[in-house]
Amino acid sequence: MTLLVMHPGALTTVQDLGRPGYGSAGVAPSGAMDSWALRAANVLVGNQEGAAAIEFTMRGPTIAFEDEAVVALTGSRFDVSILRSVSGSAFERDVDATAAPHQTSFRLRAGESLRIGATLGGARGYVAIRGGVDVPVVLGSRSTQVAARLGGRVLSQGDRLETGPASDAPLRRARLDAAYRSEPRLRAIPGPQHDVFLPGSVERFFSSPYTVSARSDRTGMRLEGPPLELRAKPDIDPEGVVTGALQIPGDGQPILLGCDRPATGGYAKVATVIGADMHLAAQAKPGDTFSFERTTPESARAAWREREDAWRGTIEDIE
Amino acid sequence: MLARDMPDWVWQGERGMLRSFDGNTAEANAAARALSDEITAGRFTEVADVVPGARTLLVELVPGSEPSEALVRALEADAAPPQPPAGRRHEIAVTYDGEDLAEVAASCRVMPREVVELHSGAEYTVAFIGFQPGFPYLIGLPPELAVPRLASPRVKVPAGSVAIAGEYTGIYPDATPGGWRLIGRTETVLFDPGSAPPSLLQPGDVVRFVPA
Secondary structure (H helix, E strand, O other): OEEEEEEOOOOOEEEOOOOOOOHHHOOOOOOOOOHHHHHHHHHHHOOOOOOOEEEEEOEOOEEEEOOOEEEEEEEOOEEEEEEEEOOOOOOHHHEEEEEOOOOEOEEEOOOOEEEEEEEOOOOEEEEEEOOOEOOOOEOOEOOOEOOOOEOOOOOOOOOEEEEOOOOOOOOEEOOOOOOOOOOOEEEEEEOOOHHHEOHHHHHHHOOOOEEEEEEEOOOEEEEEOOOOOEOOOOEEEEEEOOOOEEEEOOOOOOEEEOOOOOOEEEEEEEEEEOHHHHHHHHOOOOOOEEEEEEOOHHHHHHHHHHHHHHHHHHOEEOO | OOOOOOOOEEEEOOOEEEEEOOOOHHHHHHHHHHHHHHHHHHOOOOEEEEEEOOOEEEEEEOOOOOOOHHHHHHHHOOOOOOOOOOOOEEEEEEEOOOOOHHHHHHHHOOOHHHHHHHHHHOOEEEEEEOOOOOOEEEEOOOHHHOOOOOOOOEEEEOOOEEEEEOOEEEEOOOOEEEOOEEEEEOOOOOEOOOOOOOEOOOOOOEEEEEEO
């Protein structure tokens, strides 16, 4: 099955669950920023949870399907239409557009297109296609690492993508909680270098809103708010970092590390956002605000298990 | 050996277990690499990644999993005694015509030729790979060549640039923004995702630079 990128959108990439395990070679994990949404999209179309799908940001792509397909949209809700050409015309004015469902798998006929416009909520959406996107596997993953040009590149007009072998699973729908929430509280575990900051400054960090800057991408999300004040310079001996870590450069403004982060970092880190809340960070747009709430590794693991136990239960067959 | 009343590791999020080591960078890094090898060889099913840093080892757990007692014991064990370098040896040909060579020489109060002699006369150990795929942080830089990073990083450092900053020398595998001082360049390919392993240099490997 072949798809054709008619219009690429603002930042559209192929992602799966990433390539963990290559940190000692300096390789980022990459993968879907909102991994719950990617996994749900795959289950809806009958794929393995970690199959490769398409991640889009702020404004989505227009994709033409040259063959019949089963697709599902998850993550934030976007303005999405199914385009069917009328009387075989390829001109846009002769196209019949109907709204596409969210969090529900549906069939497209050969020649139909999915036009994904602007977001109606958060930053990121996903479209999974039955069979999964079949781009070459690089270091165990089909994910695109934009900065290091690993596993492909940002999709552009005219790109053709193939899909893999399709299952014959029934159509399904999900009732996940809304991916996007305004002003979310992100739970974060203090450390490891919270000692290098003035104590009052760490208190302020955990009690103040931070705004997402426009200078944000899959590598890191720059936040603006009360600056963290350091006892000394922010440089530390470089050490391995995890996705979700909040590192503090010299200006005191936090950078929340995303999936395309470097493997090591040389700035002090005040705290790390827990895995169960990273999808909320992934859905934040420039101008949105966050606050941070202290938690512990034990609570973070419990929160992860709770979400793991819950999300599949919201998925049901509809045919 | 001093008794410890608390473990030498801390959480970085609920998935990152960060062990730190004492001593100078060479000693601490050698201990971090030894523990990295031990934990990698242990094939702990709860471990997703093992990442040596300058003086630390980060063990990243699989999402949702907890560390086994054996993993915690390994992280809390005393540092391994220093071992002679056991990594592979590499000679890397360098053309010493970097954009910052003259400025580095001036700030170190030596001639550019002496920068080349000092840099190519030393033997380096790969402390860790970081910053970008295949970028080696090499320790063993002659102290005479210690220079700070640029105050304002370059927007684009050419691929293959051989550079120095602080106590490290390194090589940019790919064109990228960067703040290290450029003293030369190499044609050697440092990172190839199609190779196993993908990074030419591994932590613990020994490197000499040969003027081309």
